[in-house]
Amino acid sequence: MRKSIQDTIIIIISILFFIYIIYMVNKPNSTTSHFTNSTSGLVVDAVITYVDGSDPVWAAEKQKFPKNPDETANSRNIWRWETNGEAKQCIKLIKRNAPFFRKIFLVMSGPTQIPKWLEEVRAIEPKIPIEIMYHHQFYENKGNLPTYNSLSIEANMYRIPGLSEYFVYFNDDCFISNKVSVNDFIDPSGKLLIQLEDQATANRGTPGVAEIGFFSAWKNTHKMLDTLFPASANEKRKFIRHIPQIQRKSTHRKLHELFPNNFAVTSSSRFRNIKCNLSSAGFAEYYELYTGGGKPYKNTYVQAFISNDTNRNKGFLAKFIEKKPQFLNIQNTVTNNELAKKQLQHFINLLG
Secondary structure, eight states: OHHHHHHHHHHHHHHHHHHHHHHHHHOOOSSSTTOSSSSTTOOEEEEEEOOOTTOHHHHHHHTTSOOOTTBOBTTTOGGGSOOSSHHHHHHHHHHHHOTTOSOEEEEESSGGGOOTTHHHHHTSSSOOOEEEEEGGGTOSOGGGOSOOOHHHHHHHGGGOTTOOSEEEEEETTEEEOSOOOGGGTBOTTSOEEEOEEEEEEOOOSOOOTTSBHHHHHHHHHHHHHHHHOGGGTTOOOEEEOSSOEEEEHHHHHHHHHHOHHHHHHHHHOSSOBTTOOOIIIIIHHHHHHHHTSEEEOOOOEEEEEEOSOHHHHHHHHHHHHHHOOSEEEEEEOOOSOHHHHHHHHHHHHHHO
């Protein structure tokens, strides 16, 4: 009788051990935890940063903060916060060309920023949920708010409550202008598809207040990447394309653990300055490339710099119509040229 019980126990233990071995062999790692053998089951969110510079409450609050001597060129240019309906078109195009997104997080500073068109785009099919997310809901240090620095916002957005592990980050001037699938962002093995510029590279050196804040931030980011990956220290790193880019939340968390002081400085910078670094559009993407979590990839893409040069603006529009790209970025630097403003609005309206 006793031997029979022992034999039964041995059989049960053997079965449990076999089940454990099968589980461990097939257990997904942290990089591919959403995958089976394809991207069909991948959960991906969209994060869009939005600001309306015409909001009087927002504008009055911004005026309370005097200029810091470390601020870089154009850190307070008014066109940085202008809106011409870009975010509205961005969401419409997500629904038309990339309906695989689980949720859209529309990130803004507070309730006075909520756009009048929000319910209109919510009603468009497919009805991908649009969740308003205020800065104070995901900033760890609330003392860093209010902020008028997109680099600060990008440094904190991985903390958005409920955000999926994989998410695509959009500035509101970045558009999915033709059909895409999940496979345009991440391959079946879990590698992020990182889109680099064809030629343009980011300069190294010492940041300076006379240069654009983005260039200063790249110089600081170079130093952080060089620290982690010394073999790449002499590499001419290409800019990341200014398009919707796939991100991994756990990667951003890891980078913050590695460089807490650097990110604390960026997060506390209300306006762009010589001490900021790039969370996305630089650091996270190259970290993925250097660690094997990502690989270079090319989609069709047009970047349009709409300025007071109306003839040049026509060229960008013609290029867009000709190429019908999957991704589009419209950079607005128009000042007081009324024809150029109409060209910009026509370009944006054309997308819808």
